[in-house]
Amino acid sequence: MRYLSLMCLFFIGFLLSSCGQEPMIAGNNQAYQKMTFSWEGPELKEAETTFLNYRMEMYFTDPDGGRIVVPGYFAADGDAGETGAESGNTWRAHLLPLKEGEWKYEVSFLEGDKIALASENTEGSSLAFDGEKGSFTVTAADESQTGFLGKGKLQYIGEHFLQFTNGDYFFKMGANAPEVLLQYKDFDGTAADRAYKDHIADWKEGDLLWQGEKGKGIVGVINYLKGQGINTHYFLLMNAYGDGKTAFPWKGKDNYYEYDVSKLDQWQYLFDYMMQEGIMTQFVLSEQENQSYFEHKEGGDFADSRKLFYRELAARFGYLNAVTWNIGEENGWEKDPTYGKSITTDQRKQFAAYLSDLLPYDELIVVHNGPSNTDAIFEDLLGDPSYSGISFQGNYQDVNHGYGRILHWRNESAAAGHPWVVTYDEPYTSPEYPDLDVWRKHSLWASLMAGAAGMEVYIGKGEDLVIQDYRKYQPYYEIMNHAKNFFTESGIPYQQLNPMPTEDNNSWVLSVDEEVFVVYLREGGEGELNLPSEMFEIHWFNPRSGEWSQNEALKNVSGEEKTALGKAPSQPDLDWVVLLKKKKE
Numbered sequence: 001m002r003y004l005s006l007m008c009l010f011f012i013g014f015l016l017s018s019c020g021q022e023p024m025i026a027g028n029n030q031a032y033q034k035m036t037f038s039w040e041g042p043e044l045k046e047a048e049t050t051f052l053n054y055r056m057e058m059y060f061t062d063p064d065g066g067r068i069v070v071p072g073y074f075a076a077d078g079d080a081g082e083t084g085a086e087s088g089n090t091w092r093a094h095l096l097p098l099k100e101g102e103w104k105y106e107v108s109f110l111e112g113d114k115i116a117l118a119s120e121n122t123e124g125s126s127l128a129f130d131g132e133k134g135s136f137t138v139t140a141a142d143e144s145q146t147g148f149l150g151k152g153k154l155q156y157i158g159e160h161f162l163q164f165t166n167g168d169y170f171f172k173m174g175a176n177a178p179e180v181l182l183q184y185k186d187f188d189g190t191a192a193d194r195a196y197k198d199h200i201a202d203w204k205e206g207d208l209l210w211q212g213e214k215g216k217g218i219v220g221v222i223n224y225l226k227g228q229g230i231n232t233h234y235f236l237l238m239n240a241y242g243d244g245k246t247a248f249p250w251k252g253k254d255n256y257y258e259y260d261v262s263k264l265d266q267w268q269y270l271f272d273y274m275m276q277e278g279i280m281t282q283f284v285l286s287e288q289e290n291q292s293y294f295e296h297k298e299g300g301d302f303a304d305s306r307k308l309f310y311r312e313l314a315a316r317f318g319y320l321n322a323v324t325w326n327i328g329e330e331n332g333w334e335k336d337p338t339y340g341k342s343i344t345t346d347q348r349k350q351f352a353a354y355l356s357d358l359l360p361y362d363e364l365i366v367v368h369n370g371p372s373n374t375d376a377i378f379e380d381l382l383g384d385p386s387y388s389g390i391s392f393q394g395n396y397q398d399v400n401h402g403y404g405r406i407l408h409w410r411n412e413s414a415a416a417g418h419p420w421v422v423t424y425d426e427p428y429t430s431p432e433y434p435d436l437d438v439w440r441k442h443s444l445w446a447s448l449m450a451g452a453a454g455m456e457v458y459i460g461k462g463e464d465l466v467i468q469d470y471r472k473y474q475p476y477y478e479i480m481n482h483a484k485n486f487f488t489e490s491g492i493p494y495q496q497l498n499p500m501p502t503e504d505n506n507s508w509v510l511s512v513d514e515e516v517f518v519v520y521l522r523e524g525g526e527g528e529l530n531l532p533s534e535m536f537e538i539h540w541f542n543p544r545s546g547e548w549s550q551n552e553a554l555k556n557v558s559g560e561e562k563t564a565l566g567k568a569p570s571q572p573d574l575d576w577v578v579l580l581k582k583k584k585e
Helices: 048-052 197-202 216-227 261-277 293-298 304-317 345-358 376-381 399-415 436-449 470-489
Strands: 024-026 035-045 054-061 067-071 087-095 101-111 133-138 172-175 232-236 280-284 323-326 364-366 389-395 421-428 454-457 498-500 507-512 516-521 528-530 535-541 554-556 562-564 576-582
Touching: 035 054, 035 101, 048 054, 048 304, 054 087, 067 087, 067 304, 087 304, 172 280, 172 470, 197 216, 197 470, 216 261, 216 470, 232 323, 232 454, 261 280, 261 304, 280 304, 293 304, 304 345, 323 389, 345 364, 345 376, 364 389, 364 421, 389 399, 399 421, 399 436, 421 436, 436 454, 436 470, 436 507, 436 516, 454 470
Parallel strands: 172 232, 172 454, 232 280, 280 323, 323 364, 389 421, 421 454
Antiparallel strands: 024 035, 035 087, 054 067, 054 101, 101 133, 498 507, 507 516, 516 576, 528 562, 535 554, 535 576
C-alpha cells in the first residue's frame, strides 16, 4: 500500500459551475498541499502522437485575482504507478494552492500537429473537456504539517536565499552523490540492480510503497538522509548516453517522444515523499556527456524533443514544494562533438527561459559548471532573468574556490541587479574520500562564510555511480548538519548576513547591521575585529562537534581599535566559529 497521508488522497466530486464534464479532484483542499485534477479524454497510449499532438492546460485564478497556468499531462489509466498501464483516457494537472479562499479554473484541451510545443495562444481542435470551468474552495494552511508541506512553495524572491510562502528561508545542506539515485530496480522500465539494500532497514511501517512491496530501499535512503539533517538531493532525470545510462523518463534511451507513464508516476510518489520529509529535489536535466543529446539526434539549437522533455517534467513535477531545476551538470565542457557537444550561452538562455515559462511559480533555475578549474559559463548569464542561481563546482582543496569564487559570483550577480542564490554543489575530489579537515575548512565553511546559501557533498570520481550505502558519507553529513544548525538554530538572521573584508588572513567574517558578527578562525588562535562601541555577547562554536561554549559572556568594546575576541575554550589550534550578538537593552 502507498503511504496513507501522502498518496491515499480522498476523492470528492464537486458540484461545479460548469454544465459539462467535471474533474475528479484529489487532495485535502488545503493551502500548501498538492491538489490533482483528473479529466476523461480520448483513449490513447504511450506513443509519440499522444505526447506531441495533444495539449492540456489549466488556468487557475486565486482568491486575489492572480492567474496561474499549469500544464497538464497524459496519465494513462490514472493509476499507472500501481497498474503499470501504458494506455488509458486520463489527463491530469496538479496545483499547489498558496492561498485560502475560493479559486476558479478553466481548462484547455486541444489536438493538433505538435501542438504540445506551440505557444500559449495557439489553435487546435477542441476535445472532450476543453473549455470547462468551475470553482473550488481552499482552506487555510496547517503549518504543523511535516517537511515542506506546512511551509508552502520555496521561491526565488530576488535575494541570495530562497523563501517559503510562510516566510521561512531555506538553508541547504545536500547530497550530491549518487547522482544516479533514480537508477533503482523498483521503478518500472529501469534496467538496474540498484536496491539500496543497506537502507531497507530505514524503511518504517506505514511508509511509502508501490506495487506491493516495492520502494523500501529508496524510501529508506530518504529516511536516513532526513535523520542526518540533509535537506537536498542532487540527481539526474536524464542520463541516456551519460555516465549511468539508465535513468530517463522514456520507454527506452532513444524513445524520447514516448514517456513511461508508470515510471513517472513512481518518481512522483518518491518526490512527494521527499516533500513530506523535508528534502528538496535538485533535478539535473542533463550531464556533460549528453548536454547536446536532443540536438545531436534532431539537429538545430533547441530540439523539439528537449522542449517536450521540459514540458512533461514541468507538468508532472512543477507543483512540488521545493525544487532546484538544474539545466545541466558540467554544462559547456566539451569532451566529444556528438552527444557531449558544448552548449552555448544562447542555448543556456533559451533553455532556461523556456523552462521558466512552463513553471507556475518563481522557481530556482541554475546551471552547473565544469570542469572544476573553470566557471566561465556564468559570466554571460549575469543579469539574465531566467537564472536565479548557480550550481558551483570547484576543487575541494582550493580555498579560493570555496571562498573566493563563491564570493565573486555572489557579488557580481548583485551588481548586475539580479542576485543569485549561490550554492557549492560539487567541491570536486579525485580521490574517493576528501580529507575531512581540509573539506570542512576549504569547502564547507569557506563557502558559507562567502555568503553561499548552502552546499552539497560530492565523493570521488566513480563513487557517485556505484555508492548505495549512504552511511559511508556520515562523517561529512555530521559536520554539514553542525554548520546548518549554527546558522538556523542560533537565532541570527542568516539570510541577511553579508561577507565583510578583513585584514586577518586567518579569519572570514559575516555581519548584519553591526549587531551580529560571525567570525570563522580557520587555524584557531585569537581573533580580533573592529566592533562598534556596544556591549556584545560572545559565543564559541565548535564546527567539528557542533557544541557551544562561552568563555567570555559579555564584552564591552570601544570600537576605535581592533578588539581581541579571546581564545577558544579548548583545542585553540583548531578551527572555531565565534558568534557575537549585540547585547539588548
